């Protein structure tokens with residue numbers, strides 16, 4: 310596991326720069342004074358308790374939610390979902406829970422990733438190659454003509470990731486992609502994401518409650534709870550007790566709590 314992008318990559322302008330960001334939802338401050346810079350090639354794990362603002366941060370980066378204060382610059386521009394096609398791939402929380410009545414093969418689902426407002430009526434055969442490549446990258450060639458509803462949870466998650474890859478996005482945002490996966494599927498997805506980062510030049514920002522898994526894969530970790538409490542190399546990620554202390558949380562039990570008993574730190 311590499312720990313940093315190369316020097317060459319560090320000299321490139323950052324993909325993302327967030328300064329002093331605050332976001333309000335339903336009259337309540339959800340994010341406050343968030344500063345964040347992401348360079349090409351990084352694999353970042355974003356963690357924090359339920360309701361701590363992780364999805365809100367991703368939606369703000371995508372331009373779906375507007376800042377109350379501060380600024381976001383992504384590829385040098387303010388976020389605008391209309392300009393993101395081919396640059397940013399998003400795998401939403403529970404994206405793979407497709408309704409049962411949706412009848413789509415893996416190939417058809419992935420193909421949807423190549424359709425934008427601009428090419429909707431002029432979809433070219435060249436896009437077929439992108440679709441094949443994306444399916445190959447996630448290793449679903451054998452089931453490409455199978456209905457998505459017949460896949461396992463892990464395979465479905467791979468299919469929605471392939472849809473994001475088919476856009477040829479360089480920066481991939483994933484919100485809880487490991488939910489509902491068994492250990493083997495989870496490990497192979499993490500391996501895939503690691504390969505995408507190291508060998509396919511992707512930059513990855515992944516939200517997960519699975520601290521163990523994310524620690525094994527991400528180079529950098531961010532702990533968010535309204536604001537950023539930790540941002541640094543994974544090997545320096547502090548103990549949960551230290552983080553709780555920082556956040557002013559006192560233990561409810563005299564004896565130390567096991568990590569597994571803290572809901573947001575559970576293995577999913």
Ligand SMILES: Nc1ncnc2c1ncn2[C@@H]1O[C@H](COP(=O)(O)OP(=O)(O)OP(=O)(O)O)[C@@H](O)[C@H]1O
Pocket residue numbers: 334335339357358359360361362363364365366402
């Ligand atoms: N659509 C919404 N409208 C108003 N407030 C919302 C909305 N969605 C979320 N919130 C609030 O914003 C806060 C942050 O929610 P968010 O979904 O970003 O948390 P999260 O860290 O992604 O949580 P989880 O781990 O449960 O997915 C919460 O207090 C939540 O109640």
Ligand SMILES: [Mg+2]
Pocket residue numbers: 363364365402484
């Ligand atoms: Mg969320």
